[in-house]
Amino acid sequence: MHSKSIKPKDSSLVSYYILCFLRVVLVFVPQVGYIHPDEFFQSLEVMAGDEYGLEVTRTWEFNRTFPIRSITIPYFGMKLPFSALRFVSMYSRYYFDVNLRGSYVTLVFPRLLMVLLSFVNDWSLRKICAAYGLQNQFRLLTLASSYVVLVYSTRTFTNSIEMAICSVLLYIVSDCMIHSNTVIYQREFLEEQYLKARNNIEKVKLFKLRMSLPSHSLNKCFLVATLCVAGVFNRPTFFLFGTPLVFHWLLRGMGTTMVSFTDFNIRMIALVLSAIPTLIFFIVVDSLYYGYLTPAELEHLDVGINNFVVTPLNFIRYNINPENTNQHGVHPYYLHLLVNIPILFGILGVIAVLSFAKMIYRFASNELANLPRAQSFVGLILSTIFFPILMLSTINHQEPRFLLPITLPLILLHAQKLQTGFCSSYPFKKRSWLKDLLYDYVLCSRASSRYLLQVWYLTNLALTLFYGFIHQGGVYQLAAHLSRQMDIRSSTTHIHLVTSHIYSMPQCFLDIPSTQTLLVNPENGQKYRRGKQFFLYEYGSMELPYLYHKLKLILDINEMKSISENQKYFLYLAIPSSLAEELNDVFHNRTTALIKHTQIAVFYPHLSLEAPPKLLGQHLCGINTDPDETQDTCPIYALDDERNPYSVTRILKEFSSLVHQLGLVLYRVDVRKRIK
Structure with a gap:
């Protein structure tokens, strides 16, 4: 009987340690998913640029005339470790020919620091449970299995640091x-x-x-x-x-x-x-x-x-000033409570919101004896969860990551309900078939053992894959590819990159020396700055006909420079593959412009919500991302497909079409030669 009592605890701890190991492994894989530009541009982009003297994008938040971001924590938490890494890299390159300045190390090293910081949350949870005699095995397992910890807490967000503090x-x-x-x-x-x-x-x-x-x-x-x-x-x-x-x-x-x-x-x-x-x-x-x-x-x-x-x-x-926050997006006041909490915490977030609603109902019904005392531990946890949520809801710009700090108190208070159910007894005064269904499949312990835990694990697995590897996953791969290409290309060749319908690309992964650094020629003592080699044009979600005109303008300017100044250049376009066929049509319908685009590479997986994949109306068996590929290897109008739209062959072709849309295509744009 004693062995049976400790077996669940031991299995929970084993699963917890496996998930902790997975948390570290996912950093080294690496996760190519891109949650939000702030994970790079509020820390990594600036610190890597300062330490290595790179050409980077310093956002308006670090404007020296009106800075709104403190540099102290990024400086001591990231710049100094980068300095130590640079010192080690000198010896690793000299003795072992190992370069620690590549795009992979620039991505992984800060995340390794963040994953070490993330274990502060685990330590705090364990200490709180020990102090109050709470069961900690399942709470630790719930924390470690949350995609908030597996993905968000390992990224260089200020919100992740806020969560640890x-x-x-x-x-x-x-x-x-x-x-x-x-x-x-x-x-x-x-x-x-x-x-x-x-x-x-x-x-x-x-x-x-x-x-x-x-x-x-x-x-x-x-x-x-x-x-x-x-x-x-x-x-x-x-x-x-x-x-x-x-x-x-x-x-x-x-x-x-x-x-x-x-x-x-x-x-x-x-x-x-x-x-x-x-x-x-x-x-x-x-x-x-x-x-x-x-x-x-x-x-x-x-x-x-x-x-x-x-x-x-x-x-x-x-x-x-509401006018300033309006520029970053205006959201309804209920977004945090009804949308962002379920997005971050899944079924556990729904349980927390229902518990809060139940507490409000008891307060309105004057059932004060059933409410927790203000100075109690439960009162502390409740106020830690819902006070910031309600206050942040008054701000018109709301994002899920703003709520990361409530992760630990929410798991402390509600994680056990994934096992025991929302209610220990029938909560309704009168019975009905609808209330019985709600109790049996949502609220009681039987529902937990059947569904709640399964929903918790499946949703966190799906969101880990989505935010960790699929969402905007081609942006880092694009930067790493361009970094390798720029090492091969001559330093006198200009690289022009146009992007559309994707997030901003962090330039620190390109490892380009800064053009703002003042250098001195050792031979004559003359001071100079490097000439700009890489030019980035980010056009957001611009419509493709307008994007075509931008490409035409950039190409014309560079063609004139190539003739007058003998300046070599390459013009590239990066766009989600879900827009590939529409882009081909735009280029095809403007033959008089004499511009062609050639596919260089496709980076998978990549999903841009700015250009989501189309489920219907696309080329079956794959999107034609290469405009030069004219041979049709997939007969989309095959007789069997027309007669039987539910055939296995057609379903497989539809699936292949969907998969081909989950990519980021890199094109080279050139002047089309006239045919005499």
């Missing part, structure tokens, strides 16, 4: 709460026994015991303050995630005879004072990086208020 702060606050409750209970017990003591010997003994109790009021104050400052500078929205945590840290023991409102004020003052050193550190580092403050000014103490920049304030000033 929130997890650590949640553990610290929850640990401080249980420590304070224990000390207060012991102190009250000893105080009661002291008053009941009949002689001085017992009173002295009880007094000594009471005085020997550890202090708790300012427990880990400096650590809490440091994490809060780091979280706000990493991403100012941390203020919304950290507020309920800090509030519960300040509120510990309130309402007892041992803790008064004076203690609350003392804690608040101590927290503010403890935050000052870290605050100064972040402000000084940011000010030095953005050029507001120079080492010479520090040395001579010639420093004024204008020498400092506070990036979180700039962030708030920018985002508080």
